[in-house]
Amino acid sequence: MSANAVGAVLDAYRRMADVDAGPNGLNCVLWTDEARALADAAAVDALPQAGALAGVPFLAKDNIATTHLQTTCGSRILEGYVSPYEATVITRLCDAGAVLVGKTNCDEFAMGSSNENSAYGPVLNPIDRTRVPGGSSGGSAASVAAGIVRIALGSETGGSVRQPASYCGIVGVKPTYGRVSRFGLVAFASSLDQVGVFGTTVDDAALALEVIAGRDPRDATSADCPVGSYRKARTNDLAGVVIGRPREYFPSSLDSRILHLCDEALDGLRARGATVRDVSLPHTDLAIPVYYIIAPAEASSNLARFDGVRYGLRIEAKGLREMYDSTRTRGFGPEVTRRILLGTYVLSAGYYDAYYRKAQQVRTLIAKDFCDVFDSGVHLLFTPTTPSTAFEFGAKSDPYEMYLNDIFTATANLAGVPAISVPIGDVDGLPAGGQLIARHFDEQTMFRGAYALETARKAPA
Amino acid sequence: MTIGPDDVRHVAALARLAVPESRIPELVSQLNDILSHMGVLGRVDTSSVTAVAGAGDANMPLRADLGPPIALVHPIASFAPQLRDGFFLVPRLATHEDSGDDELSE
Numbered sequence: 001m002s003a004n005a006v007g008a009v010l011d012a013y014r015r016m017a018d019v020d021a022g023p024n025g026l027n028c029v030l031w032t033d034e035a036r037a038l039a040d041a042a043a044v045d046a047l048p049q050a051g052a053l054a055g056v057p058f059l060a061k062d063n064i065a066t067t068h069l070q071t072t073c074g075s076r077i078l079e080g081y082v083s084p085y086e087a088t089v090i091t092r093l094c095d096a097g098a099v100l101v102g103k104t105n106c107d108e109f110a111m112g113s114s115n116e117n118s119a120y121g122p123v124l125n126p127i128d129r130t131r132v133p134g135g136s137s138g139g140s141a142a143s144v145a146a147g148i149v150r151i152a153l154g155s156e157t158g159g160s161v162r163q164p165a166s167y168c169g170i171v172g173v174k175p176t177y178g179r180v181s182r183f184g185l186v187a188f189a190s191s192l193d194q195v196g197v198f199g200t201t202v203d204d205a206a207l208a209l210e211v212i213a214g215r216d217p218r219d220a221t222s223a224d225c226p227v228g229s230y231r232k233a234r235t236n237d238l239a240g241v242v243i244g245r246p247r248e249y250f251p252s253s254l255d256s257r258i259l260h261l262c263d264e265a266l267d268g269l270r271a272r273g274a275t276v277r278d279v280s281l282p283h284t285d286l287a288i289p290v291y292y293i294i295a296p297a298e299a300s301s302n303l304a305r306f307d308g309v310r311y312g313l314r315i316e317a318k319g320l321r322e323m324y325d326s327t328r329t330r331g332f333g334p335e336v337t338r339r340i341l342l343g344t345y346v347l348s349a350g351y352y353d354a355y356y357r358k359a360q361q362v363r364t365l366i367a368k369d370f371c372d373v374f375d376s377g378v379h380l381l382f383t384p385t386t387p388s389t390a391f392e393f394g395a396k397s398d399p400y401e402m403y404l405n406d407i408f409t410a411t412a413n414l415a416g417v418p419a420i421s422v423p424i425g426d427v428d429g430l431p432a433g434g435q436l437i438a439r440h441f442d443e444q445t446m447f448r449g450a451y452a453l454e455t456a457r458k459a460p461a
Numbered sequence: 462m463t464i465g466p467d468d469v470r471h472v473a474a475l476a477r478l479a480v481p482e483s484r485i486p487e488l489v490s491q492l493n494d495i496l497s498h499m500g501v502l503g504r505v506d507t508s509s510v511t512a513v514a515g516a517g518d519a520n521m522p523l524r525a526d527l528g529p530p531i532a533l534v535h536p537i538a539s540f541a542p543q544l545r546d547g548f549f550l551v552p553r554l555a556t557h558e559d560s561g562d563d564e565l566s567e
Contacts, residue, residue, distance in 0.1 A: 360512035
């Protein structure tokens with residue numbers, strides 16, 4: 001039977017034209033090739049046997065390498081760059097019958113929490129266009145929330161899928177570090193980066209993650225660990241599941257309306273048989289300082305390759321050194337520049353031990369917190385995804401205040417554990433997300449909880 | 462530890478960034494503000510804690526140093542700013558800049 005991929009792709013482009021294009025559009029999608037997508041869709045329709053995602057249009061964040069669309073990472077320094085190889089996650093989705101319909105806007109090199117740092121302009125939140133969609137994968141999140149596609153790829157370094165998913169009222173998954181190949185994902189902070197998935201529902205996200213997960217010989221950090229059928233985790237029964245409520249994620253300063261939504265979500269999980277227990281992750285308050293040392297340090301090294309020699313922007317100059325300086329200064333935006341400077345500083349002689357080495361040690365303690373809690377019999381942790389709902393453009397001009405947006409998400413990246421954000425309700429018409437965190441490579445239990453959480457909201461017990 | 466204008470200039474030089482003088486005061490202020498929040502780490506006893514470079518139990522694994530190289534869909538010439546005979550061309554090093562020869566180096 002035909003998947004009607006062509007029809008689905010045409011629908012995606014129609015929706016894109018309606019909501020994304022033009023001066024009043026959302027600005028989610030940067031690059032498209034409609035003729036190529038329709039040809040790919042026709043090829044899918046002609047296949048005798050449909051793949052798991054046959055005919056499903058998808059979008060990918062613009063830091064994931066594609067061979068027929070630009071990969072700019074939202075930066076001027078890569079404007080016009082078309083990768084000579086394809087990311088494994090793109091190959092796997094297309095092999096399953098999905099059709100790539102475009103690349104999405106993002107904060108430059110995935111550095112940001114609001115999508116205000118893109119060289120191609122900000123993405124608007126489809127729920128309220130005066131507000132940010134979150135970041136850095138804001139274009140992917142907004143495109144799913146706006147109904148352009150059901151599935152989109154993003155990337156996570158400190159919460160860049162879960163935070164925009166929460167702000168846009170959709171589902172966002174960060175898999176275990178090593179669960180998904182990073183081959184073709186432009187490196188920001190290699191020890192933290194993972195490709196993540198957005199879906200309109202938990203089921204969409206589960207299906208897409210199932211397809212892209214698994215060992216890839218091209219990425220040494222991808223784990224040779226069996227991938228379960230996440231969709232089989234669909235259940236309404238959480239009997240025997242112990243859910244930890246970490247007190248550090250529910251400070252007295254937490255918005256009382258978000259606290260109320262979290263309490264309701266936990267009640268829904270209890271009603272489905274889960275046991276909820278208060279737990280502690282005592283080093284949580286150190287996550288942002290640790291993250292904002294390690295991530296910029298790794299970024300300063302990874303982004304050294306953008307120098308005008310092999311690809312991307314080159315500003316011509318008489319001397320080599322001057323060419324490096326001119327190209328990088330002109331090519332990088334203010335936030336990327338700031339993080340490169342910060343990362344170079346914490347790695348420089350005299351400061352390495354005090355900052356970088358210290359941060360690596362405290363990262364060990366943060367990861368141990370998670371292991372200790374899971375070893376105590378807890379299967380899942382439940383927290384708010386973000387301390388607030390989507391904020392207005394320009395509301396956070398202080399860099400550190402912006403960094404605090406990652407306060408509930410960066411810990412999972414530092415520890416490498418999987419986490420998912422699921423909508424739990426609205427505050428004044430703006431969506432809020434609840435986060436479930438699981439043990440390393442236990443996406444199965446994470447999805448079991450997520451399915452139940454989603455059902456609980458739609459059909460309270 | 463606080464950062465001064467010379468620190469920013471030094472780090473910018475290391476990072477190959479030509480930060481304009483007009484931006485230095487703002488960067489000094491922002492970087493000092495960010496680093497002031499890092500001070501809390503100094504109060505954590507990590508004397509018996511191992512530093513980790515990765516997210517899992519083990520440090521970063523390395524792939525086998527084996528070929529073949531990844532097949533490229535597009536030739537290098539399609540994305541290299543300047544290429545000749547399979548080599549990337551760059552401007553001469555500063556030590557050669559006064560020779561009056563504007564040729565590019567390979």
